[in-house]
Amino acid sequence: MTAIKHALQRDIFTPNDERLLSIVNVCKAGKKKKNCFLCATVTTERPVQVKVVKVKKSDKGDFYKRQMAWELRDLTEVDAKDSSKENPEFDLHFEKVYKWVASSTAEKNSFISCIWKLNQRYLRKKVEFVNVSPQLLEESVPSGESQSVAGGDEDALDDYQELNAREEQDISGMMDVCEYAISNAEAFAEKLSRELQVLDGANIQSIMASEKQVNILMQLLDEALSEVDTIEGKLSSYEEMLQSVKEQMDHISQSNLLIQISNTNNGKLLDEIQFLVNYMDLSKGHVRALQEGDLSSPKGIEACINASEALLQCMNVALRPGHEKLMAVKQQQQLFSELRDTFARRLTNHLNNVFVHQGHDQSSSLTQHTAELLLPKHSPLHRELLRYAKLMEWLKTTQREKYEGLSRTYVDYMSRLYEREIKDFFEIAKIKMAGTTKEGKGKFGLHGSSGKLTGSTSSLNKLAVQGSNSRRSQSSSLLDMGNMSASDLDVADRTKFDKIFEQVLSELEPLCLAEQDFISKFFKLQQSPPPLQVAPQQGEGEELDGGQPSRMAPHGEHRHSMSSEKDLVRLMMNKIFQSIETELHSLIALGDKIDSFHSLYMLVKMSHHVWTAENVDPASYLSTTLGNVLVTVKRNFDKCISVQIRLVVLVRSVQIRLVVLVQSVQIRQMEEVKISKKSKVGILPFVTGFEEFAELAETIFRSAERRGDLDKAYVKLIRAVFMNVEKVANESQKTPRDVVMMENFHHIFSTLSRLKISCLEAERKEAKHKYTDHLGSYVINSLGQPLEKLNHFFEGVEARVAQGVREEEVSYQLAFNKQELRKVIKEYPGKEVKKGLDNLYRKVDKHLCEEESLLQVVWHSMQDEFIRQYKHFEGLIGRCYPGSGITMDFTIRDMLEYFSSIAQSH
Numbered sequence: 001m002t003a004i005k006h007a008l009q010r011d012i013f014t015p016n017d018e019r020l021l022s023i024v025n026v027c028k029a030g031k032k033k034k035n036c037f038l039c040a041t042v043t044t045e046r047p048v049q050v051k052v053v054k055v056k057k058s059d060k061g062d063f064y065k066r067q068m069a070w071e072l073r074d075l076t077e078v079d080a081k082d083s084s085k086e087n088p089e090f091d092l093h094f095e096k097v098y099k100w101v102a103s104s105t106a107e108k109n110s111f112i113s114c115i116w117k118l119n120q121r122y123l124r125k126k127v128e129f130v131n132v133s134p135q136l137l138e139e140s141v142p143s144g145e146s147q148s149v150a151g152g153d154e155d156a157l158d159d160y161q162e163l164n165a166r167e168e169q170d171i172s173g174m175m176d177v178c179e180y181a182i183s184n185a186e187a188f189a190e191k192l193s194r195e196l197q198v199l200d201g202a203n204i205q206s207i208m209a210s211e212k213q214v215n216i217l218m219q220l221l222d223e224a225l226s227e228v229d230t231i232e233g234k235l236s237s238y239e240e241m242l243q244s245v246k247e248q249m250d251h252i253s254q255s256n257l258l259i260q261i262s263n264t265n266n267g268k269l270l271d272e273i274q275f276l277v278n279y280m281d282l283s284k285g286h287v288r289a290l291q292e293g294d295l296s297s298p299k300g301i302e303a304c305i306n307a308s309e310a311l312l313q314c315m316n317v318a319l320r321p322g323h324e325k326l327m328a329v330k331q332q333q334q335l336f337s338e339l340r341d342t343f344a345r346r347l348t349n350h351l352n353n354v355f356v357h358q359g360h361d362q363s364s365s366l367t368q369h370t371a372e373l374l375l376p377k378h379s380p381l382h383r384e385l386l387r388y389a390k391l392m393e394w395l396k397t398t399q400r401e402k403y404e405g406l407s408r409t410y411v412d413y414m415s416r417l418y419e420r421e422i423k424d425f426f427e428i429a430k431i432k433m434a435g436t437t438k439e440g441k442g443k444f445g446l447h448g449s450s451g452k453l454t455g456s457t458s459s460l461n462k463l464a465v466q467g468s469n470s471r472r473s474q475s476s477s478l479l480d481m482g483n484m485s486a487s488d489l490d491v492a493d494r495t496k497f498d499k500i501f502e503q504v505l506s507e508l509e510p511l512c513l514a515e516q517d518f519i520s521k522f523f524k525l526q527q528s529p530p531p532l533q534v535a536p537q538q539g540e541g542e543e544l545d546g547g548q549p550s551r552m553a554p555h556g557e558h559r560h561s562m563s564s565e566k567d568l569v570r571l572m573m574n575k576i577f578q579s580i581e582t583e584l585h586s587l588i589a590l591g592d593k594i595d596s597f598h599s600l601y602m603l604v605k606m607s608h609h610v611w612t613a614e615n616v617d618p619a620s621y622l623s624t625t626l627g628n629v630l631v632t633v634k635r636n637f638d639k640c641i642s643v644q645i646r647l648v649v650l651v652r653s654v655q656i657r658l659v660v661l662v663q664s665v666q667i668r669q670m671e672e673v674k675i676s677k678k679s680k681v682g683i684l685p686f687v688t689g690f691e692e693f694a695e696l697a698e699t700i701f702r703s704a705e706r707r708g709d710l711d712k713a714y715v716k717l718i719r720a721v722f723m724n725v726e727k728v729a730n731e732s733q734k735t736p737r738d739v740v741m742m743e744n745f746h747h748i749f750s751t752l753s754r755l756k757i758s759c760l761e762a763e764r765k766e767a768k769h770k771y772t773d774h775l776g777s778y779v780i781n782s783l784g785q786p787l788e789k790l791n792h793f794f795e796g797v798e799a800r801v802a803q804g805v806r807e808e809e810v811s812y813q814l815a816f817n818k819q820e821l822r823k824v825i826k827e828y829p830g831k832e833v834k835k836g837l838d839n840l841y842r843k844v845d846k847h848l849c850e851e852e853s854l855l856q857v858v859w860h861s862m863q864d865e866f867i868r869q870y871k872h873f874e875g876l877i878g879r880c881y882p883g884s885g886i887t888m889d890f891t892i893r894d895m896l897e898y899f900s901s902i903a904q905s906h
Helices: 003-017 104-121 143-155 165-177 185-209 211-279 284-292 298-315 327-361 379-386 389-398 400-436 450-454 457-470 471-482 491-522 560-577 578-595 598-616 621-643 645-671 687-698 708-731 737-755 758-783 788-802 807-811 820-828 830-847 856-880 891-905
Strands: 020-026 036-043 050-057 062-071 075-080 089-095 097-102 128-129
Touching: 003 020, 003 036, 003 050, 003 062, 003 560, 020 104, 036 104, 050 104, 062 379, 075 379, 089 687, 097 104, 185 211, 284 298, 284 327, 298 327, 298 389, 327 400, 379 491, 389 400, 389 491, 400 491, 400 560, 400 578, 491 578, 491 598, 491 621, 560 621, 578 598, 578 621, 598 621, 645 856, 687 708, 687 737, 708 758, 737 758, 758 830, 758 856, 788 807, 788 856, 807 856, 830 856, 856 891
Parallel strands: 075 128
Antiparallel strands: 020 036, 020 097, 036 050, 050 062, 075 089, 089 097
């Protein structure tokens, strides 16, 4: 290292008037090791400049060259990485951080120590030395000794120093004066000794001449000492005065602290008093309203409501700890309790009088008004009582016993009133029903109702003979068979009965809903919002299973408090309208007695009104009552239907013959289908024909109990459809086979999912499976075209790996090296890929038909498959060509943008 140091000094730094003080052999951290030297240098001329120079060996020879230099004043931090362990790494922070690794820890420590000394001697700036051992950093020296110490440090820094230009000039001048110094060194030394003696003598004489000035100086020092004594005495007296002032200030500070504590306590006391005054003070107007307020006028009721709310707020205020012990607070709470009891008693007496008055005065009866079948409205009473709803809520919160007593009183008087009105209403309804059937009572026998149905057998036989003419004639004939009239009875009388029964239900429904809504609002009982449901068509009540009404449970679970209050509403409604269910059963029995076919009309109407009630509130009184009555109607309907079973057997036999006929026609049409070779296939006619046949058959057999023959026909037909779809797909030339299979099986799957034919569930799943498989096959086959060469290249790579070549060695294969990969990737820039995808979109659009609207589904599947292939290619590049930096010219984000823009542009 010494030889290198001298060589660098001679070749690089001496020509630039610089001295090399320290050197360290380093290389950059984290990269391939390229050694260089960091040198600490100073200039030989004033002002001194300190630099850190990077020197590197030339690539063309053995000489060194200067590569980079930094001023030491630009250095902000030196990080030695670890002060306790030997670590050759260190960082130098200039305009940026330079990380180095020294050849040895000793060289690093020597270089950092030199940097610290140069900073202390020449710059004296704040340079941070981090993770540096304290032994490497010498302590700072006093300024008076800095010159000598610095000189010693400089000697220690280097054992070789050259003479500067001035030193060389002085030595040359001295040797010119003493020319014999070289030839006669003793004479030269003797001359120098004599001159030194002369100088010593002159110095002694100068010292003796300055004795007088020394005496004068000593005298001045004595005077200065006396002045210092005087000043010290004055300072002592001042200190005594300040001590007295300090004691006074301490006393004042203590007084101020006590005053501050007193003010704080007064503020807290004021806050407590203001809290009690603000939240526990009831105005005189509120007190007067609670004691004497008029509960019959609107203004008086409003004043009582405001006063009761203010009283409740005062009683519910959250007192702070200790307030309840205050006498004023106790007195105020006692006043609030007396006001609450007084007002609750006044309110209860007033509402009791209103209920009693209403129960006696609203005693109207419908016996005098037989012209119209109407129930009296109670909305005026409800509007009048709803003015007290907030007061009832207050009573419910404060006086629960009085609230429950009022509830019982209201239920008692209103139940008597509704019982009289409903009884009169149903009497009028029964009179009107009996009046509509007096003239045609003999027509309602069962024997008369079977004549028409029996007589229609001949027309069914003719229909079976003519069934082979056309599929349209079959469809219309089947519909005619399903819509045949059940009897020859008087339709006008039954229509009148239907209107009367509808009028009865229509009058009862708003009456019950209005009363339940009033009870909920007036007595402040929670009600849940109605769930969203789909309205059934009239006649769906015939499908009720086992004679039980179809009930829809409310969605979600309610809290316990809401459930209990809803139960209370239902209990009050049951007591008020306890006669409705009995009267409805009596009315239904009368209608069924008049004509057994009335049960059909009643079932349809009752089913619709049950749904309406459940749509408003599934757990309401009306819903429960109508549901119970619907059970009775359904039983009557079942009795009527059981009588007609014998007639239905005949109709079924004709239907079976028609099913077999239609089935044979359908299969023959499938086998005769011809597909054009010049146009795309789309949805095949026999697939559409099967859909129409299935819809028609389901319409006719919707409520049939015996579907065995139809189910057998379904299975045979769907198998023929599957077989012929595959046959047409194999013969198709214009449209790809996968497209024909995908579109037609998607259509079949959609049809079977919509019709929900239970016997074809396995075929529905098979159709979905075929549609999914051919969709994937079509996508994969189509996507081989945009990146065809890239696909072939990576197929070859995978083949090499399958043959046993290691993935990281594939790049050494001649046909699959990095150059070949770059060449293939270069052929597919983002612009070309987008162009290929655009052409692919146009081709897919030509293949697919518009009826199924599968273009966007196929395009999205292609996007997913393309992204999967892209990730697969990227994975192969990363595994087989590691560290090559080779990537595709487009990213996944670019691909998503390509697919989106192409879809939007078309």
